[in-house]
Amino acid sequence: MIEESRYLAFSGLRVHFRVAKPEEAVKNRMLCLASPLTNTFQWRKLLPELTELGCLCVLADLPGFGLSDPDAPQAQSVKANMLWGILDSVDADSDAPMSMWHLMGHGFACATILRMAAMYPDSVKSQIHVSPTFTLPAAEGRGDPGRWYDVHIQNPQRYRRLIEHYAGYPLDDYIVDRMRRPLLRPGMRRAFEKLLQSAAQPPSQGMGFCPTMALVGGRDPLIDDTRQGQIADLLPDAETHNVRSAGHFPMETHSKAMRDYLRGWLRYND
Numbered sequence: 001m002i003e004e005s006r007y008l009a010f011s012g013l014r015v016h017f018r019v020a021k022p023e024e025a026v027k028n029r030m031l032c033l034a035s036p037l038t039n040t041f042q043w044r045k046l047l048p049e050l051t052e053l054g055c056l057c058v059l060a061d062l063p064g065f066g067l068s069d070p071d072a073p074q075a076q077s078v079k080a081n082m083l084w085g086i087l088d089s090v091d092a093d094s095d096a097p098m099s100m101w102h103l104m105g106h107g108f109a110c111a112t113i114l115r116m117a118a119m120y121p122d123s124v125k126s127q128i129h130v131s132p133t134f135t136l137p138a139a140e141g142r143g144d145p146g147r148w149y150d151v152h153i154q155n156p157q158r159y160r161r162l163i164e165h166y167a168g169y170p171l172d173d174y175i176v177d178r179m180r181r182p183l184l185r186p187g188m189r190r191a192f193e194k195l196l197q198s199a200a201q202p203p204s205q206g207m208g209f210c211p212t213m214a215l216v217g218g219r220d221p222l223i224d225d226t227r228q229g230q231i232a233d234l235l236p237d238a239e240t241h242n243v244r245s246a247g248h249f250p251m252e253t254h255s256k257a258m259r260d261y262l263r264g265w266l267r268y269n270d
Contacts, residue, residue: 003020008086008089014068018060020051020057022052022053025054027053028266029058030056030104033104033106033109033112034059036108036109036192037163038106041179043059045251046251049259050262053263056094062112063082064194070190080116081119099123101125102128103116104127104129111135114207126212127211129231130258132230132235133222134203135202135226154184165221166249168253169253211269216241217242218243220247243257
């Protein structure tokens with residue numbers, strides 16, 4: 001596996017991504033889009049399997065989060081255009097213009113995946129939604145959105161409790177540190193304010209007509225009855241799998257199950 005970290009700028013705003021290439025011929029291309037609370041680090045346990053299957057993987061931070069510049073707009077159409085720009089640049093570098101991509105997102109990034117698929121459906125081979133949360137519970141309150149950041153991100157003990165509550169399991173110190181560190185950069189409080197101001201309403205477009213799979217943790221506290229209803233409405237024909245003992249971060253806590261599902265999915269949708 002050959003891996004490198006890159007940035008691509010859009011009107012001066014940089015979006016961070018990593019490219020992992022198989023050592024043999026490329027058979028598939030997959031975008032792995034991180035959610036606001038995660039970053040490209042969270043996909044690491046899936047990469048050996050995916051690249052061994054001949055998959056060129058683009059691991060992208062959601063614009064405004066991870067190692068991307070925090071000033072990025074949070075309109076889904078803008079984020080989708082930026083991400084298609086990244087995929088187009090990777091295609092150009094590999095002399096494979098107009099390739100078809102598997103689009104995989106985690107958590108609230110699944111709303112951006114839906115927008116990407118609606119924007120250029122002929123470029124999408126399939127969609128994979130991991131722990132899909134098309135709205136955020138924190139956006140439904142009436143308080144100051146920045147206050148949520150102050151309470152849950154700035155305080156290390158509160159952050160660990162929050163993340164381990166979402167995960168459903170204790171996490172190693174280095175994992176918690178790698179997840180939290182990018183969230184402490186200058187400008188991230190404002191990034192969360194903009195995110196939460198735009199995350200109360202579900203997307204207007206659904207899955208479309210391409211093959212779609214949803215992986216849902218049976219112990220995910222973020223997927224309550226409201227979020228379950230949104231999954232049913234927006235992904236009505238998706239092949240849905242319930243990973244019963246998983247929480248919100250199955251790529252961290254249940255990576256073997258995820259590799260098994262992805263292996264079968266790629267072979268079936270090659």
